[in-house]
Amino acid sequence: MNWSAALPTFLITLREGVEAALVVGIVFACLQQAEQQKLHRWVYLGILSATVASFVVGLLLNLGIQGLQTSEYIYAPVFKQLFEMGLGVIAIAMLSWMLIWMTQQAKFLKAEIAGSVKSALEQNHKAAWAIFSLIFIAVFREGLETAVFIVAKFSEGWIPVVGAIAGLSMAVLIGMLLFKWSIRINLQQFFQAMGVLLLLIVSGLVISALRHLDAAVVAFSQINSTVHHTCGLDNTSCVLGPLIWDLSGILPDRQFPGILLKTLFGYTQKLYLVQAIGYLLFWVIVGSLYFRSLSQPTQLNPATKPN
Template sequence: MDFSSALPTFIITLREGVEAALVVGIVLAYLKKAKQSHLNAWVYGGIAGGLVVSALVGILFGFVIQSLGSSNQKYAPVFEPLLEGVFSVAAIVMLSWMLVWMTQQARLLKGQVEGAIGATLKGDNAAGWGIFGLIFFAVLREGFETVLFIAAKFQQGLVPALGATAGIVSAIAIGFLLFRWGVKINLRAFFLVMGIFLLLIVGGLVVSALGHFDTAISTLAQMDRQSEGLCFYYERFTKFPSCVLGPMVWNTSKVLPDHQFPGVILHTLFGYEDKLYVVQAVSYVLFLLIIGGVYLKSVMGWKLNSTKAINAETSVGK
């Protein structure tokens, strides 16, 4: 069995799971400090609820995919790559947004969570439900992103789900190391490295999504003469034609095929294609420049603010 497709989901759920674990750890620590540990059960209930609903969303997505694929057998070859492309775009948007947002909000996370808990505890009777909702949506948000990513790669079977499970278990272990056993982990370095991995994974998803749309349009054009005009590159590029992706940039299928090791690792992690076209290459570079630029700017802003805070504390100490 090829487990290479489990690597991207492992990395994504590990990173997103650690974010959720930070929220859970902050909540539990605050409740202990406020002598409200009797509300811990609501925290664990929120975790369980978020995981269950995430799994249900995954099952629902799988049902929708199967239903659309079997609703019209004639166009089933078109629906499958089209759905993969649509889910890929959704995953690209969600993961990119979370990558940038979490980096910008990371230095404020503790204060925001503690402020939300403090406001919730003032509600007395509604405190338990408020804490449950805070944890539930934190876990669900991370789980939903993983579900979208797996849905974008649903043709790879259960292997991505195994990677997601391993990522969740690892994130829980890191949470225990941080909050239960007091082990110090450089979270800034962790999120920086995982963020770069995530950026490359989502960039690869951009390449894959365009490939899926090209396959869907090409298949439709071959099935329906009225749709032949959609493949506008066929008329201009007769050698190595693509339907909508333009001329070929490279063909490394004989040197480094993307379905054999080590090409399959590069394919599943970074979207490497042994046959790459102009539109895919340009889109990949633009994605890295735009989203990667915003991400690195956020990281540099985080470091700058942290340095200012340290300098301010040093000045006050003097």
């Protein structure tokens, strides 16, 4: 069984979960200071509702893929590959935005959440709904990003889901260490290290998304014989250009350690020109924005009581 497929979802769920745990912990601290413990149940309800909503979205997306895979419609194989490519692109965009945005906004996180809770409590009879909405949006945003990534990786079976559960459990433990037992953790270093790992994982999605695009063109060319002769001559892909390397005999991506490199960093035993260009462009654009954001001072360690 390929347990290495659990590592990317574990890391992403861990990071997303810790981010959500920060929001939840700060809200709890604000409510505690305002002596509004009666609203705690709305926080728990927001967490539960957002988790269920994220699961439902992921389930619907997966059902869409399964439906296309079993469909007898002649162009179903083409649409399946395009659908998976679209999920990959969405996951790349959402996770890249999350990495850069969170790094830039981290120093304002505590103040912004404390201000939102204060505004919610000023609404009197609507305070419960305002607290619920705040928690739901924060947790659902993280859950949606994770769900899209898991579905994009679901071709590897249920193992990524196991990694997601483990990552979520670890995030809950870190949240309890921070806010229940007041154990200090250097969250700035944690998020920086996780950010670099997530950049490596997301950059691998670029290669995967382009592979699905090529597979869609191949499927289309097999259905339409009129374009079949234009696709994939010798070592040239349909849309990915010429083959740069073929390491299938030296480092196959279905055996260890190649499968681990593929799972974590997007390694592929066959790399084409367009994939290499896309990979480099991702690092030039997203990577440079992320590392530039790290130069800004942050204050990620939350106090148990808001200012």
